Amino acid sequence: MAQAAETRKRGKTRLTNEPEGLDRDHLLRAYRDMLLIRRFEEKAGQLYGMGLIGGFCHLYIGQEAVVVGIQMALGEGDQIITSYRDHGHMLATGMEARGVMAELTGRSGGYSRGKGGSMHMFSKERNFFGGHGIVGAQVSLGTGLAFSNAYRSTDRVCVTYFGDGASNQGQVFESFNLAALLKLPCIYVIENNKYGMGTSVERSTASHDLSKNGAPWGIASLQVDGMDVDAVKHAADAAVAHCRAGKGPFLLEMKTYRYRGHSMSDPGRYRSREEIQKMRSERDCIEGARHRLETLGMDEAEIKRIDEDVKRIVQDAADFAQTSPEPDAAELWTDILVEG
Amino acid sequence: MATEILMPALSPTMTEGKLSRWLKSVGDMVRAGDVIAEIETDKATMEVEAVDEGVLSAILVPEGAEGVAVNTPIAVLGEGATASAAPRAAAPVAPAPVAVAAPVAAAPVAEKAWRASAPLTVREALRDAMAAEMRANGDVFLIGEEVAQYQGAYKVSQGLLDEFGARRVIDSPITEHGFTGMAVGAAMNGLRPIVEFMTFNFAMQAIDQIINSAAKTLYMSGGQMGCPIVFRGPNGAASRVGAQHSQCYASWYAHCPGLKVVAPWSSADAKGLLRSAIRDPNPIIFLENEILYGQTFDCPTDPDFTLPIGKAKIEREGTDVTLVAFSIMVGVALKAADALAEQGISAEVINLRTLRPLDIDTVVASVKKTSRVVTLEEGWPFAGIGAEINMQIVESCFDWLDAPPGRVHGLDVPLPYAANLEKLALPQPDWVVAAVRKLF
Ligand SMILES: Cc1ncc(C[n+]2csc(CCOP(=O)(O)OP(=O)(O)O)c2C)c(N)n1
Numbered sequence: 001m002a003q004a005a006e007t008r009k010r011g012k013t014r015l016t017n018e019p020e021g022l023d024r025d026h027l028l029r030a031y032r033d034m035l036l037i038r039r040f041e042e043k044a045g046q047l048y049g050m051g052l053i054g055g056f057c058h059l060y061i062g063q064e065a066v067v068v069g070i071q072m073a074l075g076e077g078d079q080i081i082t083s084y085r086d087h088g089h090m091l092a093t094g095m096e097a098r099g100v101m102a103e104l105t106g107r108s109g110g111y112s113r114g115k116g117g118s119m120h121m122f123s124k125e126r127n128f129f130g131g132h133g134i135v136g137a138q139v140s141l142g143t144g145l146a147f148s149n150a151y152r153s154t155d156r157v158c159v160t161y162f163g164d165g166a167s168n169q170g171q172v173f174e175s176f177n178l179a180a181l182l183k184l185p186c187i188y189v190i191e192n193n194k195y196g197m198g199t200s201v202e203r204s205t206a207s208h209d210l211s212k213n214g215a216p217w218g219i220a221s222l223q224v225d226g227m228d229v230d231a232v233k234h235a236a237d238a239a240v241a242h243c244r245a246g247k248g249p250f251l252l253e254m255k256t257y258r259y260r261g262h263s264m265s266d267p268g269r270y271r272s273r274e275e276i277q278k279m280r281s282e283r284d285c286i287e288g289a290r291h292r293l294e295t296l297g298m299d300e301a302e303i304k305r306i307d308e309d310v311k312r313i314v315q316d317a318a319d320f321a322q323t324s325p326e327p328d329a330a331e332l333w334t335d336i337l338v339e340g
Numbered sequence: 341m342a343t344e345i346l347m348p349a350l351s352p353t354m355t356e357g358k359l360s361r362w363l364k365s366v367g368d369m370v371r372a373g374d375v376i377a378e379i380e381t382d383k384a385t386m387e388v389e390a391v392d393e394g395v396l397s398a399i400l401v402p403e404g405a406e407g408v409a410v411n412t413p414i415a416v417l418g419e420g421a422t423a424s425a426a427p428r429a430a431a432p433v434a435p436a437p438v439a440v441a442a443p444v445a446a447a448p449v450a451e452k453a454w455r456a457s458a459p460l461t462v463r464e465a466l467r468d469a470m471a472a473e474m475r476a477n478g479d480v481f482l483i484g485e486e487v488a489q490y491q492g493a494y495k496v497s498q499g500l501l502d503e504f505g506a507r508r509v510i511d512s513p514i515t516e517h518g519f520t521g522m523a524v525g526a527a528m529n530g531l532r533p534i535v536e537f538m539t540f541n542f543a544m545q546a547i548d549q550i551i552n553s554a555a556k557t558l559y560m561s562g563g564q565m566g567c568p569i570v571f572r573g574p575n576g577a578a579s580r581v582g583a584q585h586s587q588c589y590a591s592w593y594a595h596c597p598g599l600k601v602v603a604p605w606s607s608a609d610a611k612g613l614l615r616s617a618i619r620d621p622n623p624i625i626f627l628e629n630e631i632l633y634g635q636t637f638d639c640p641t642d643p644d645f646t647l648p649i650g651k652a653k654i655e656r657e658g659t660d661v662t663l664v665a666f667s668i669m670v671g672v673a674l675k676a677a678d679a680l681a682e683q684g685i686s687a688e689v690i691n692l693r694t695l696r697p698l699d700i701d702t703v704v705a706s707v708k709k710t711s712r713v714v715t716l717e718e719g720w721p722f723a724g725i726g727a728e729i730n731m732q733i734v735e736s737c738f739d740w741l742d743a744p745p746g747r748v749h750g751l752d753v754p755l756p757y758a759a760n761l762e763k764l765a766l767p768q769p770d771w772v773v774a775a776v777r778k779l780f
């Protein structure tokens with residue numbers, strides 16, 4: 001816990017441009033992964049605007065440091081589960097941009113062969129368990145993934161992401177109780193982006209320090225600057241060590257922000273443009289990482305190369321998502337039950 | 341290189357909109373994320389953000405223009421644009437309407453003959469089934485309220501804690517939504533949970549996880565994430581426990597693709613079907629009945645005894661009318677058949693055993709023989725199991741019917757507490773006799 005306490009201090013007090021923290025290689029990887037998510041989401045927004053993506057589409061722009069920082073603390077076999085705002089989580093686990101984008105366009109090359117959509121994708125291979133559309137449901141499910149680790153006596157952990165809005169659901173508290181009672185290796189990550197659709201945390205939640213939400217069950221926790229990938233990685237290290245040591249669940253509250261609307265059809269009248277602009281210009285995780293890379297002596301050309309690389313991956317994904325065929329009509333009747 | 345900015349779709353239903361205001365003028369430098377225009381959609385006024393960078397070189401649709409179709413070019417980003425041109429959406433091609441028929445179920449296999457049998461209560465049969473499967477597979481575990489130390493609220497899990505220990509027989513706090521979701525998550529990662537609901541009335545707290553998570557994930561994941569899990573417990577009326585503890589949920593669950601729904605009557609049904617349910621790779625709703633727990637039936641003793649899910653059983657052969665029942669109503673149907681025999685009417689009694697997938701073939705074959713049918717269920721009539729079965733009969737063998745299909749069901753009221761009223765609300769053998777007589 002000493003380490004955790006120290007991380008808490010760091011998380012709260014560090015400035016985004018402090019040059020200590022992640023080494024050059026890790027920072028470079030973080031920069032690249034965050035940029036990939038950002039560019040991917042921008043492209044998804046664009047394809048939505050062209051009518052190529054339908055239904056609900058929840059972009060992750062602004063929150064990239066959270067999934068990227070946490071992913072860096074995880075190992076092979078650890079599980080991830082989240083809500084419908086899931087594109088960033090999938091890319092962070094190493095799922096391919098092509099498969100994610102093709103699912104957004106509802107094509108056979110998508111991770112769910114076009115049958116899930118933006119909110120419902122999975123990858124057994126990358127241990128990504130979805131992609132869930134019912135606010136809060138993934139919290140009990142993630143607790144169950146952690147249960148499976150404990151049952152099998154592995155040292156794997158499950159990272160269970162949910163929003164500030166979801167944090168008020170009854171089953172979240174039921175899960176906290178179960179996880180603490182059964183000492184399950186579950187890292188609960190509240191991505192507090194200040195709003196659940198149009199309702200601010202102040203208007204939805206009587207408690208204003210969500211990191212304390214697990215306190216009645218003695219769940220160890222940290223409140224973290226979720227716009228700072230360094231701080232996220234450090235806090236995640238502490239949480240992972242805690243869970244792997246068999247000490248039960250851990251709660252991370254990530255203070256973060258989404259720049260775009262709740263979904264594509266959000267008129268966004270519940271907050272001012274100035275508020276968004278201020279976060280974008282002063283706290284942006286990608287700008288922060290880029291700045292730090294420069295301080296570490298990274299030259300402009302190298303960064304440019306990453307930018308180009310990311311752009312190429314995203315364009316390739318967008319092309320694939322438009323050329324991959326729609327699922328065969330026979331797909332309608334498959335995967336309802338496992339046969340045999 | 342110039343980039344066209346297209347009229348965006350800003351909601352799932354938008355096909356056109358009004359371009360109410362331009363916030364940038366020709367000649368302005370535009371950066372990604374800048375608001376360039378306001379558009380009125382079918383729902384609200386929305387801001388349009390630029391995706392690319394460059395100098396706005398032309399505005400193609402003036403302020404105030406209405407009915408601008410999605411994907412119409414509305415402006416051009418000129419020289420200095422850094423991003424490549426957005427790919428134009430191909431004109432949407434209407435999918436050719438193809439009628440895709442539901443796959444036809446494979447021909448049913450004849451039920452195996454199990455030789456020796458011995459008397460066993462339904463309660464013991466359920467316990468024995470769980471114990472056998474837990475011995476065979478270390479991934480099978482039981483979780484629920486009072487299942488371990490208390491030995492089960494209805495003593496169904498008697499002895500399991502002793503044999504398998506607290507790791508595999510888990511007393512849960514009273515937290516249906518939470519532990520159901522937890523078990524579903526464990527199943528998604530390959531474990532095989534048996535979730536006991538103290539009664540199915542309390543599963544309403546958890547029905548979101550059962551339907552939205554357990555039943556739909558295989559489909560939504562394109563076949564990647566299965567959910568091998570059994571949800572079991574008493575369903576329907578017990579005795580004098582009032583409206584909140586007496587509901588039959590058969591039609592609720594049978595409604596949903598992605599689930600199998602099993603409703604045993606006898607000890608053999610209970611044991612054979614529960615073993616198959618635990619082995620099945622899909623989510624299974626296993627509807628037991630508290631009143632049946634203490635009833636004794638002959639049950640095969642073969643250690644390999646199982647029964648196939650999806651196959652009905654003809655409990656009594658007859659020639660004049662078909663009675664279709666499940667769970668405790670099978671007993672009611674058999675009593676009615678006795679009474680009808682005295683009146684010279686030969687009734688065939690079908691024990692459905694499984695509600696989804698429904699063995700409609702067995703039902704239809706019987707109706708083709710008898711030309712008359714009455715369904716039985718303890719639950720409410722509206723959108724009930726009887727409604728569904730009778731509709732399927734009408735669809736498959738209307739011409740064989742000599743009378744309209746009939747149904748016997750619980751009365752359309754919350755179940756009352758008073759002994760006399762409760763009895764008036766639940767199907768009795770003489771209701772069945774009366775319903776059959778109306779068909780002649
Ligand atoms: C049980 C349930 N209620 C309501 C909704 C509709 N809904 C979808 S997202 C959302 C807001 C959730 O906000 P939050 O948990 O903060 O996550 P964020 O969208 O900010 O990532 C609502 C109300 C839903 N999907 N599920």
Ligand SMILES: [Mg+2]
Nearest residue numbers: 163164195196
């Ligand atoms: Mg939120």
